[in-house]
Amino acid sequence: MPLLLFLAVCGVLLWGYPVAFSLAGTSLIFVAIGAMTGLLEPVQLNFMAGRLFKIMDRSTLIAVPLFIFMGLMLERTKIAEDLLESMATLFGKLRGGMGFAVTIVGMLLAASTGIVGATVVTMGLLSLPAMLKRGYKPELATGVICASGTLGQIIPPSIVLVLLGDVLANAMTEAKGQGLETDQVASIGDLFMGAVIPGIMLVVGYMLYIAFVAWHRPKDAPAMEIDESELRQAIFRAIKSLSLPLILIVAVLGSILYGIATPTEAAAIGAFGAILLAIMRRQLTLKRLQDVMQSTVKTTSMVFLILIGASIFSLVFRMYGGDEMIRHFFTELPGGLFTALLIVMIVMFLLGFILDFIEITFVVVPIIGPVLLMMGADPIWLGVLIAINLQTSFLTPPFGFALFYLRGVAPKQIKTAQIYRGVIPFIGIQAIVLALIAFWPQLSTWLPAAIN
Template sequence: MVDSLFTLMPLLLFLSVCLVLLWGYPVALSLAGVSLIFVAIGATTGMIEPIQLNFLPGRLYKIMERSTLIAVPLFIFMGLMLERTKIAEDLLDSMATLFGKLRGGMGFAVTIVGMLLAASTGIVGATVVTMGLLSLPAMIKRGYQPELATGVICASGTLGQIIPPSIVLVLLGDVLANSMTEAKSLGLQTDQVASIGDLFMGAVIPGMILVVGYMLYIAFVAWRRPQAAPAIEFDDKVDMRTVIWKALINLSMPLILIVAVLGSILYGIATPTEAAAIGALGAILLAVLRRKLTLARLLDVMRSTVKTTSMVFLILIGASIFSLVFRMYGGDELIRHFFTDLPGGLFTALLIIMLVMFLLGFILDFIEITFVVVPIVGPVLLMMGADPIWLGILIAINLQTSFLTPPFGFALFYLRGVAPKSIRTSQIYRGVIPFIAIQIVVLAMIAAWPSLATWLPAYVSG
């Protein structure tokens, strides 16, 4: 009886954590609290020895000494500082004027601005809220279909999940590095690595494919249903030379920062952590140039950075406790045997894991999935022959859908909070469905042609 219950305990632990999260309890406390309750149950019934928790302090210390995780607060600081300098407002105004005379032009403008903000800030919430406040009322006023307008804003706002510098890629790089170490301890013979810099480079081409996919869909809608994405009539007195010059000036600021951060990584001048420091300093300099830097604003950005970073690290600590208890019950062996015994090998295992992550995205945030699911399945997939960079990009694109999938997609919540009352929640939900489909198509493309994710890192590294 005890043996059969011991076999079920990993599954019961995972389901219990998901249930507690659905009740609305804080993520970090749910992960740690439920795990410790299962330790008490196991110790009482004699299934596990509590002395195994002695490994916990060492695990938590190793988390805090990881130098790669220093990039997290630095990139968060950079994104918050840029968001406070109102760069998005100027970009949207310039892009809307440039593309507005085309059918679907405002949709193109929002997508391009979303891409630039993703490559310079990487903060989904700030991007969606900013574009929702600035562009959604204007798009609705000019006759855009509400579903199309809300879908474009939500999808473009989530590009920060895949286009570097992305907090998701930083966290995934750290988790996959640990998974690779564990896989090597189990006998994996490989020299492959999945550093954060490799993931940044691997995400460039898939990110651009997503942007092109969004714009092709907008163009298709504008062609098939012109009334859903009409062109905008501007005053003939508008001087296009002035507009273009203003657009170039507004574009230059985020582009300089993008080149400084990503260029220093791509050319091997700086590590991702050092590039994050360059980005944080660059964001401060841009704020000074725009005369937006005040002591009050700096303190506000620093406070927000500390809060967000503390949340991420607290979740990471809770996830470490969960993963330790999961392994105490033999969950890692259970997962390994399950996937290695499947017919179809790596393809079937990857398909099931991608499907599970996609479904979990309906109820969980990307941070929980990264810290809870990836450490469990990562070593197994690497042992089965998955390329770590390819696997990381697949997971990142899959996690991006968690921001769009109803009913708990965070991008939907962000937009609902700032959207006019005339916009119904059902319209927002319907609007994101085509963009979720585009993301799934891109995910399938990366799965079918791994070189889309692995070519650029291999080319840069020679």
């Protein structure tokens, strides 16, 4: 019955119904079926009200609307435009220089805005026509833009890491209630620290691939002709464009990494700092503030509504004994934790074809999280692996969201097949980084341990 419930939810989602209502509605239908057939006692649903109130009362989730507000406000201040123009000039003399510039700007935007859709669209509008004009191969140009735009999924402060940290903290509490003896915690701050090195590895991997293409096939990534006066102006513009955003990034991430502020407090600092930055850049108007606030409310409402629907699904799944079924299945597998983790990563990768990262975080992680933690998985290591896996789903054809974002703003001469071919090498780079972290957990756990 639990497996049938899961398949029914997937079927309803593929039918095109909203995620939150699909999760909650299908689960309640299965409750009615269970009550009529005697498989369930409806009295078990009495726990639902308290469970939902407890979810909405979590102080850590306040960071979600604050980080969303921060990202949207920074995105409206046109930081990306200034950064792309100056960075493209700085690296333009190098073969593949514009690819390097897009990657670095994607990293900086990930650490400041963390909004994948806005980053991909902005860089697609600004840099893709310029790269094509200078002779870049369409596959390379589109692949770099899509991959760099998804860095906001793993580089903190990331909404994915905030949601994952909250879900894994609850999974750790549940695992301890089932007998897990450990002093480990799964805080959002630790997850932020654990994602720093993997995020840098992805950036380095992208740049090494661009450098290889520029060396092996120079015509695919040619250099630009730039005179010394343009270069000096670009240096000045880069310093001017980077200074204020970097101060904000350091203030937000530094306060979390060194324990000065909680992620929620740091998110409040970031939201306030984004407003100040917009004022200093003379980009803050009443209309723009209203647009940012409305977008923040819409996105936050969507996240929390999905969270409520996923919580109902999770409770009904457990009422049917789904958690015991999952635990028994994983513990009986040969190879222990490694085999179980491999299966989970493959399943989550495949689910990324049809589900958004929010649904996967709220639906799958609460089910498999306690089981993997009971089997000995480090919570930070597990969270980083899941985050990179979810990032890969943004690039995977044919339903990767980053591909849709770029397709919507790309020139008509760019074919969809070229975008799909362009992201394949970057999916491979992400898979390599994922494998490295799986085999060497210290890549994600060393920094949190060192700082703590």
